[in-house]
Amino acid sequence: MSSRFDEIRKREELASKGPWETGVFEDRVYLDEDHCIDCDCSSDSHVQDCDNAIFIANARDDIPFLLGEVERLQKQLNAAEMVIEGYLVNAKIIDAASHILEESLKEWRRLKDQTK
Numbered sequence: 001m002s003s004r005f006d007e008i009r010k011r012e013e014l015a016s017k018g019p020w021e022t023g024v025f026e027d028r029v030y031l032d033e034d035h036c037i038d039c040d041c042s043s044d045s046h047v048q049d050c051d052n053a054i055f056i057a058n059a060r061d062d063i064p065f066l067l068g069e070v071e072r073l074q075k076q077l078n079a080a081e082m083v084i085e086g087y088l089v090n091a092k093i094i095d096a097a098s099h100i101l102e103e104s105l106k107e108w109r110r111l112k113d114q115t116k
Contacts, residue, residue, distance in 0.1 A: 019060060020061075
């Protein structure tokens with residue numbers, strides 16, 4: 001995996017365990033009792049802040065899901081690469097055998113022509 005992937009994985013592992021939830025108290029959005037997202041939901045102009053807080057809270061479950069999906073797809077890519085490499089080896093063997101057969105056919109025809 002890439003170093004970026006590893007960095008994301010490490011941050012995910014160091015974060016407190018979820019699930020995280022959002023709540024509004026006194027027009028502030030909180031992840032939990034100790035963590036406030038600095039946003040004021042008391043006016044329409046701050047709706048985006050509340051949406052951001054919900055996004056952050058859901059990241060605790062979303063990020064592990066997405067990391068797992070990336071790992072699953074990487075395993076499938078690795079398996080596909082192995083299959084393709086196997087086909088490539090077989091193609092090289094067939095190519096080498098084809099050259100041997102061509103040379104054998106040339107030699108057989110040469111010998112056949114000598115016997116005429």
